[in-house]
Amino acid sequence: MNGCDREELVLDMARAGRNDAELTAHIAVCDSCADVALVAGAVAADHVDALRNAPVPPSGLVWWRMQRRAADDAARxxxxxxxxxxxxxxxxAIAIVVALLTTIGGVSIRALRDAVHLPTLVQWSLPLGLGxxxxxxxAPVAIYFAVARD
Ligand SMILES: [Zn+2]
Structure with a gap:
């Protein structure tokens, strides 16, 4: 579909609610611009109507909501x-414990690895695996509660 190169101007005119004599004359002879002007005019009229008839909450309610939102943001x-x-x-704490075990306690990584006794590991593998x-x-539930918005 080929449009007219003045459609943007017609759209801007309808959005701004102004009336340009030259563009109005062009709209009268150009079908594409006439369609744009018709639709944009309807949308602009609907926008103005929505603004005039929008329900405005009481100022106390708006203030209370703002205070509540600020408190929730601060708590989060x-x-x-x-x-x-x-x-x-x-x-x-984990780093400190590992550092203490490896330096002060004289326990090396090799000694820690050797301390893991295979039969003991097999015996405790089910409870450890379940844990x-x-x-x-x-973990995802904890993360959800940690970062979820109220
Ligand atoms: Zn046109």
Whole structure:
């Protein structure tokens, strides 16, 4: 479908609600621009009608909603900061324990690996696997509650 190169001007005129004599004369002779003017005029009229008839809530309700939203945003930001601090402290605690075991305690990585006794590992593999599966299954739920909006 070939359109007219003045359709954008007609659309801008309809959006702005102004009346240009030259474009109006062009619309009278150009079918494409006449269609654009008809549709854009209807949309603009509907927009103006919607603005005039929009229900405006009471100012007290708007103020209360803004206060509520600000409080919710602040609480969400605080929760994120706490979760980040807890995660960081957990990782730091693990690093400290590993560092203490390997340096001060004289335990090497090889000694830790040798300490894992194969029959013991087989005996505890089911409870460990179940515990790991529960953690993996609950991790998305914990993440959802940590970052979900109210
Ligand atoms: Zn035209």
């Amino acid at each position: 930001d605080a929760r994120r900061a706490v979760i980040a601090a807890q995660t960081l402290s957990f990782v730091a 790991l599966a529960v953690c993996v299954a609950l």
